[in-house]
Amino acid sequence: MGGQPAxxxxxxxxxxxxxxxxxxxGDPLPDGILLWTRVTPMTEAVPGSGLGPDVSVTWEVAExxxxxxxxxxxxxxxxxxxxxxxxxxxxxxxxxxxxxFRFRSGGVASPVGRTKTAxxxxxxxxxxxxxxxxxxxxxxGFFTAYRHLADRGDLDVVLHLGDYLYEYGVGEYQAxxxxxxxxxxxxxxxxxxxxxxxxxxxxxxxxxxxxxxxxPVIVTWDDHESxxxxxxxxAENHAEGAEGxxxxxxxxxxxxxxxxxxxxxDVGGQLYRRFGFGDLASVSMLDLRSYRSEQAANMVSAxxxxxxxxxxxxxxxxxxxxxxxxxxxQWKLVGNPVMIAPVRFPSTLSTAEIGGxxxxxxxxxxxxxxxNVDQWDGYAADRSRVISHLRDHGVTDTVxxxxxxxxxxxxxxxxxxxxxxxxxxxxxxxxxxxSVTSDNLxxxxxxxxxxxxxxxxxxxxxANPHVKYLDFDSHGFSVLEVTPAAVRMDWYVLSERTSxxxxxxxxxxxxxxxxxxTVTAAL
Numbered sequence: 001m002g003g004q005p006a007x008x009x010x011x012x013x014x015x016x017x018x019x020x021x022x023x024x025x026g027d028p029l030p031d032g033i034l035l036w037t038r039v040t041p042m043t044e045a046v047p048g049s050g051l052g053p054d055v056s057v058t059w060e061v062a063e064x065x066x067x068x069x070x071x072x073x074x075x076x077x078x079x080x081x082x083x084x085x086x087x088x089x090x091x092x093x094x095x096x097x098x099x100x101f102r103f104r105s106g107g108v109a110s111p112v113g114r115t116k117t118a119x120x121x122x123x124x125x126x127x128x129x130x131x132x133x134x135x136x137x138x139x140x141g142f143f144t145a146y147r148h149l150a151d152r153g154d155l156d157v158v159l160h161l162g163d164y165l166y167e168y169g170v171g172e173y174q175a176x177x178x179x180x181x182x183x184x185x186x187x188x189x190x191x192x193x194x195x196x197x198x199x200x201x202x203x204x205x206x207x208x209x210x211x212x213x214x215x216p217v218i219v220t221w222d223d224h225e226s227x228x229x230x231x232x233x234x235a236e237n238h239a240e241g242a243e244g245x246x247x248x249x250x251x252x253x254x255x256x257x258x259x260x261x262x263x264x265x266d267v268g269g270q271l272y273r274r275f276g277f278g279d280l281a282s283v284s285m286l287d288l289r290s291y292r293s294e295q296a297a298n299m300v301s302a303x304x305x306x307x308x309x310x311x312x313x314x315x316x317x318x319x320x321x322x323x324x325x326x327x328x329x330q331w332k333l334v335g336n337p338v339m340i341a342p343v344r345f346p347s348t349l350s351t352a353e354i355g356g357x358x359x360x361x362x363x364x365x366x367x368x369x370x371x372n373v374d375q376w377d378g379y380a381a382d383r384s385r386v387i388s389h390l391r392d393h394g395v396t397d398t399v400x401x402x403x404x405x406x407x408x409x410x411x412x413x414x415x416x417x418x419x420x421x422x423x424x425x426x427x428x429x430x431x432x433x434x435s436v437t438s439d440n441l442x443x444x445x446x447x448x449x450x451x452x453x454x455x456x457x458x459x460x461x462x463a464n465p466h467v468k469y470l471d472f473d474s475h476g477f478s479v480l481e482v483t484p485a486a487v488r489m490d491w492y493v494l495s496e497r498t499s500x501x502x503x504x505x506x507x508x509x510x511x512x513x514x515x516x517x518t519v520t521a522a523l
Contacts, residue, residue: 016042016106016108017039017040017041017042017055017105017106017107017108018039018040018108019037019038019039019040019103019108019109019110019111020038020040020204021037021038021047021200021203021204021209022037022110022111022113022203022208022209022212022213023035023036023037023101023102023103023110023111023112023113023212023213024036024037024113024212024213024217024262025101025113025115025212025216025217025262026216026217026218026219026261026262026263026264027216027218027262027263027264027273027275028115028116028117028118028157028216028218028275029117029118029275030095030096030117030118030119030120030121030276031091031092031093031094031095031117032089032090032091032092032093032117033061033089033090033093033099033101033115033116033117033216034087034088034089034262034263034264035059035061035086035087035088035089035090035101035103035113035115035262036085036086036087036212036261036262037057037085037086037103037110038083038084038085038086038200038203038260039055039057039078039084039086039103039105039110040052040084041053041055041084041105041106045080045084046200047083047084047196047197047199047200048083048192048193048194048196048197048200049080049193050080050193051080052079052080052084053079053080054077054078054079054080055077055078055079055084055105055106056075056076056077056105057075057076057077057078057086057103057104057105058073058074058075058103058104058105059073059074059075059076059086059088059090059101059102059103059104060072060073060101060102060103060104061073061090061093061099061100061101062099062100062101063097063099063100064100065100065112065114067100067102071090071092071093071094071099072090072091072092072093073090074088074090076088082259083196083256083259083260085259085260086103087262089264093117094117095117095118095119095120095123096116096117096118096119096120096123096278097116097117098114098115098116099114099115099116099117100112100113100114100115101113101114101115111209111213112213113212113213113214114213114214114215115215115216116156116157116215116216118275118276118277118278119276119277119278119280120278121276121278121328122278122279122328123278123279124278124279124280125277125278125279125280125281126280126483126484127280127481127482127483128156128277128280128281128481128482128483129154129155129156129479129480129481129482130155130156130157130158130159130479130480130482131149131152131155131157131158131159131215131477131478131479131480132158132159132161132401132403132431132433132477132478132479132480132489133145133146133149133158133159133160133161133403133433133436133477133478134160134161134162134163134222134337134402134403134404134433134434134435134436135162135163135403135404135406135434135435135436135437135438136163136164136165136202136208136435136436136437136438137163137166137173137174137175137435137436137437137438137439138165138166138180138181138183138201138202138205138437139166139168139170139173139174139175139179139180139181139182139183140173140174140175140180140437140438140439140497140498141175141180141181141436141437141475141497141498142180142181142207142437142497142498142499142500142502143205143207143208143436143437144207144494144497144499144500144501144502144504145207145436145437145475145476145477145492145494145504146205146207146208146210146211146436146477147207147210147211148477148492148504149211149214149215149477149479150207150210150211150213150214150215151210151214152479153214155214155215155479156215156277157215157216157217157218158211158215158216158217158218159217159218159219159283159285159335159401159480160217160218160219160220161220161222161335161336161337161401161402161403161404161433162219162220162221162222162223162224162225162337162403162404163222163223163224163225163403163404163435163438164202164219164221164225164261165198165199165202165224165225166183166224166438167188167189167198167224167225167226167227167228167237167253168183168188168237169183169185169186169187169188170182170183170186170187172188173439175437175439175443175497175498176439176443176446178498180498183198183201184197184198184201185197185198188237188243189227189253190243190244190249190252191244191249191252192252192255192256194252195252195253195255195256195257196256196259196260198256199256199257199259199260199261200260203260212262216262217262218275218283218285218335219261219262219263219285220271220272220285220286220287220335220337221257221271221287221289221337222288222289222337222338222403222404223235223289223374225253225257226249226250226253226254226289227249227253229295229362229374230250230289231289231292231293231294231295232289232290232291232292232293232313233246233294234246234294236295251267254267255267270287271285271287271290272284272285272286272287272316272319272320273285274323274327276327276329277329277482278329279328279329279330280329280330280331280482280483280484281329281330281331281332281333281482282323282327282329282331282332282333283333283334283335284320284323284332284333284334284335285335286312286316286320286334286335286336286337287316287337288311288312288336288337288338289337290313291310291311291312291313291315291316292310292311292312292313292379293308293309293310293311293379295364295373295374295378296309296364296366296371296373296378304366304371304373304377304378304379304380305380305381305384306381307381309379309381309382310379310381310382311338311376311378311379311382312382317382317385317386320334320386321385321386321389324389324390324393324395324398325389325393325395330397330484330514331397331398331399331482331487332395332397332398332399333399333401333480333482333487334398334399334400334401335401336400336401336402336430337402337403337404338374338375338376338402338404338405339372339375339376339377339402339404339405339409339430339432340375340376340383340386340400340402340413340430341376341400341409341411341412341413341430341464341466341467342376342377342383342414342417342464342466343361343372343375343377343460343464343467344417344463344464345357345363345369345370345460345463346456346459346460346462346463347463348459349456349459352445353445353452353455353456354370356441356444356445356456357370357441357456357472358370359444360405360406360407360439360440360441360444360472361374361375361405362374362375362405375404375405387413387415387427387428390427390428391415391425391427395427395428396514396515396517397487397512397514397515397517398427398428398429398517399428399429399430399431399487399512400413400428400429400430400431401430401431401433401480402430402431402432402433403432403433403435405432406434406435406438406439406440406441407432407434407435407440407441407470407471407472407473408432408433408434408469408470408471408474408478408491408507408508409430409431409432409467409469409470409471410429410430410431410432410467410468410469410489410510410519411429411430411431411432411464411466411467411468411519412426412428412429412430412466412468412517412518412519413426413427413428413429413430413466413517414426414427414466415427417464417466420465420466421465421466425517426466426517426518427517428517429487429512429517429518429519431478431480431487431489431510431512431519433477433478433491434471434474434475434476434478434491434493435475436475436476436477436497437475437497438475440453440472440473440474440475441453441456441472441473442472442473449473449474450473453472453473456472457470457471457472468510468519468520468521469508469510469519469521471491471493471507471508474491474493474494474507475493475494475497476491476492476493476494476504476507477492477504478490478491478492479492484514485513485514486511486512486513486514487511487512488509488510488511488512488522489509489510489511490506490508490509491506491507491508491509492504492505492506492507493505493507508521509521509522510522
């Protein structure tokens with residue numbers, strides 16, 4: 001049935017060349033696109049094995065699905081050194097154009113993919129439609145959200161904001177402690193073989209394959225692509241020594257990511273990057289794991305406002321701020337892996353509710369006050385630089401698109417949370433998509449959806465007047481529509497994440513009118 005993956009190390013099905021992991025495209029430019037696949041040239045060459053010969057792979061890009069009008073083609077060599085993954089970067093394509101692509105090797109053709117180039121710089125664009133997703137844990141459910149996005153047929157691109165896969169072993173993190181689909185390998189990812197096999201397992205999912213074959217993606221990583229709560233020199237879920245060095249583990253995760261993801265990234269390179277869509281919008285994708293200081297967790301004396309602590313690193317911060325003021329596009333969209341809007345914990349929550357929210361948001365308690373230390377809340381000096389820059393330069397129409405915390409939010413980003421909204425102003429907005437499958441608050445509390453969480457949501461909105469919408473329970477995906485008049489986010493929720501036949505339905509919609517820097521309910 002749709003979505004059920006085959007194990008990446010499953011028994012051999014047949015001899016000969018195979019394209020078991022689908023095709024994908026990503027990082028669209030006005031004149032080019034990145035294409036991806038993985039070829040299995042022989043039965044022994046399973047992902048992570050290090051086995052199999054170097055092979056030649058040809059690729060084609062055409063203006064029609066029958067490949068009668070080929071626009072670009074080429075040949076590349078792949079082998080065990082890159083786990084038999086393939087990337088191609090055709091250029092000379094037309095802007096704002098739908099293309100079809102495929103690969104061939106050993107007389108065998110891959111599935112056909114559909115993609116689209118970006119509009120030319122400066123060209124007037126009336127509409128841009130993006131899918132927005134985050135936090136897809138295979139052990140916690142089926143990827144029906146991806147299938148529903150693929151079936152729409154109206155998306156220009158999909159933003160994946162991180163946690164594309166999870167590092168945990170079987171029984172470590174799943175759906176309300178029920179393993180819906182066991183991870184391969186069964187142990188936690190630590191080595192290059194582990195990361196390659198896990199990427200292969202996720203890419204074996206038919207719903208994920210359908211999304212990648214239907215629309216280009218722009219991705220960034222969060223923490224679980226390497227290990228939970230990763231920072232520049234370690235991670236909460238890494239035991240130095242017992243699990244090797246963090247340097248070796250991080251390099252293994254980054255190598256597998258570079259091999260297996262349709263992204264213009266090579267190990268040691270720069271993942272943060274910016275894309276333009278005519279005069280309408282730019283999309284700046286952040287990397288908030290590679291350069292950040294250690295989280296303040298378990299450091300009672302830590303000063304979360306210290307300018308010596310960073311979530312972006314100096315170079316990325318300068319690049320981000322320059323992008324706000326130097327871009328010629330109207331809307332400045334930011335692919336932001338962790339939440340930037342400030343969040344104050346309500347004082348009215350019970351001990352169980354506080355524990356549930358802390359587990360969901362990755363918070364800790366410092367001097368008796370809960371802080372969202374893995375988000376921008378734990379790096380207040382960097383957030384202040386962003387807010388001050390937007391305010392002082394009069395930057396308008398900045399929208400942060402965020403994942404990570406398995407919940408849906410629509411927020412203003414106030415220049416001063418203490419005076420907002422009485423006298424303070426909002427300098428930007430933030431729209432947070434919920435998880436594809438990963439546990440929400442109702443799962444953590446072990447209660448039915450839309451029961452106990454309702455009171456918690458009300459308490460959070462009361463304590464944080466800049467938060468206009470909050471859903472702690474739902475799983476699904478979002479669709480963002482961008483026009484010169486407004487940005488609108490639609491949240492779609494799944495009927496049952498643990499069912500491969502799950503339906504989806506529109507839950508709510510919020511919009512940001514041009515020039516307002518505030519979110520309002522969309523009618």
